[in-house]
Amino acid sequence: MTLLPTLLNRRQSLALLATPALLPQRAAAAPGPALVIGQVAPLSGVLASTGQQMVLGGKICFDAVNAAGGIHGASIRHEVRDDGYKVEDTVRLTRELLARPEPVALFGFAGTANIGKLLQDGVLATGGAPLIAPYTGGEPLRTPFNPWIFHVRAGYADEAEHLVQQLSTIGVERVAVMYQDDGFGQAGLVGVREALARRGRKPIAAAPYERNTEQVESAVQAIKAADAQAVIMVAINRPAAAFIKRYRELGGGAQLYNISVINPAEIVRLAGLQNARGLGIAQVVPYPYRPMLPVVREYQRLLKAHAPQAEVNYTSFEQFLGAKVLVEGLRRAGPQPTRARVLKALESLQEWDLGGMTVSYSDANRIGSRMVEITMIGSSGRLVR
Template sequence: MSVIYSRLAVASAALAMIAATSTGALAQKKYSPGATDTEIKIGNTVPYSGPASAYGVIGKSVGAYFNKVNAEGGINGRKINFISYDDGYSPPKTVEQTRKLVESDEVLLSFSSLGTPTNSAVHQYLNAKKVPQLFLATGATKWNDPKNFPWTMGWFPNYQSEARIYAKYILKEKPNGKIGILYQNDDYGKDYLKGIKDGLGAKAASMIVAEEPYETSVPTIDSQIVALKSKGADVFISITTPKFAAQSIKKAGELQWKPLFILNNVSSSVGSVIKPAGFDNAQDVISSAYAKDPTDTQWKDDKGMKDFDAFLAKYFPDANRADTNVIYGYAVAQVMAQVLKACGDDLTRENVMKQAASIKDLQIDTLLPGIKVNTSATNFAPLDQLQLMKFKGDSWQLFGDVLSGNVGG
């Protein structure tokens, strides 16, 4: 009897040990550089200076949101250490600052860094280092390429998809139009240009009467606007960053040139583009949106906008509410926080990418109704829908259905 009891006791003890070991294994915390029991380091580069400095507010907005997260207890008990450096929209500077973030600051991931040429400069480096390059503040089509660049994920509806939507609109509204295009002479501008031509299809050759590139180093694009008008264009597509977008609207107004004016989404901010250009000059300009415009009165009683206003009042009181880059930073930081929360105690870079690629119908309350965030192992484009809008009075007015240009990586 005692022998049997002893054997049972040994067996019970062994089972208890296995259970304890298994529980310990399941509860074990896993970290890559940049993550600890108390902290998550996130790196970022944006142009706080230089020709695209209007976008610097994105870094400030993201930082303010993470301050909110930290004040509310952090993510799974860990505080966010958001390290944001100025790259002046200069690719060599981006390389320098990104290497510093990875090799000196040892961040867990790079998040919401701005610019197509700048992110392109560190694209291969971050993938070689297996450092997540997440939710980039650029809509270049190439960020949706999980097969070749499994550590990089975009955010915006991609530029080619957006451009195709504009092309469809032109074909419907002005099928015999003469199109003049102003574009930034880099990957960003050329991505849009390709989308426009693809969207116009066989009619591109006959409809596009002039293309005028510009460099970000120039002080003004006035001469390009004059050239496009002189070519007889009655459709004008401005593929520009904020400084040059405002110049293009203002110069067209000074010339009393009234084409069908299309402005790319990334420069549609009322605060940083339209107001400096002059409301009178911007009447009837066409653009697109995926997020709610804080200046649009239709959202005055919207819960998402009320939460956004409460955030501004407490964590970013000096923000220009009319600048859509502020609400962009707020929204994208919300998604990043959701991804990190989903990681639990497995804060390895591999799991960060796994969770970023597993977003299903996520609704962010500052996005337009019907627009949801979705990703998968084969889809690294979190947003792929837009709604057209026209500038009237002192604000944008949405019209038509939510659209997709259906362009993959």
């Protein structure tokens, strides 16, 4: 059977299982020893809805693998901990996971600042386990090179370049930035500044908001006063929605964009469709709503089978892709894999096709993909391309 997750405390278990989409669908697991995968995700706090989708994306992939007999006779045991998007909890919980010999890999953490602290404190290096598919595009996690993190998504710098290129193509010159005042937001801000600088321009305003809050009034006022033609937001769901709602209520007319780490359904719910309509969102994985690619068809089929109440979502799809990368690494690592063998196996994934999206790693490269495209919230509240 699927074991989701066995070592949660009571509060964390209730946080997970309070979401119907995450209720485990009992599938027969393979006999034999378990391959333990550790995930630290924000299941409470301002990023809770995103964290739940992150866990779900991995879960449906691992459930399917276990139902099919596991990997080399071993089932996957997916252990999830809730860090509430708090850096100190990410560090503490990761240390706890890696202090045990069982986890062979880490999967799907969130937060540039959170994961950056793991690097800064040497937690990943000391533990020796690879971290696959973190839900962040922060450049400090990519440069300088570190061997521990295998990125599936493009970086925020790639997203910023794509957004600024589109704005330049349509003649937009006055671009403002609203960003979270931490490593995540700073990474996005730097990406926008560098993309604009390549075209001889600067942001006409750069307005921060405080991490783990929805206090965006000062950012709204600063950007409204700047009379921007376009605003690129480097924000998560709740503060992004608060900004959109307030900015539109004050008559702000700029075209609004956000980088990829938001849930459009959450934005519409919180900001209202009238305000959210037309929001452009950068995306770093293929469009998951139409089954045009084999991997999208697989994702939709497994979502229906293992989480029938859940809806298609970019976040769960991205983490499903990351879980597929991890599963392939586990297969290539052979029976009874160690952390070091999983890391080396992941390095062998060169030009590996997941079913319509290709990732590529090596001993000197950990950035699997640089794909970026832009979607928009349409008049019905759904994303369109």
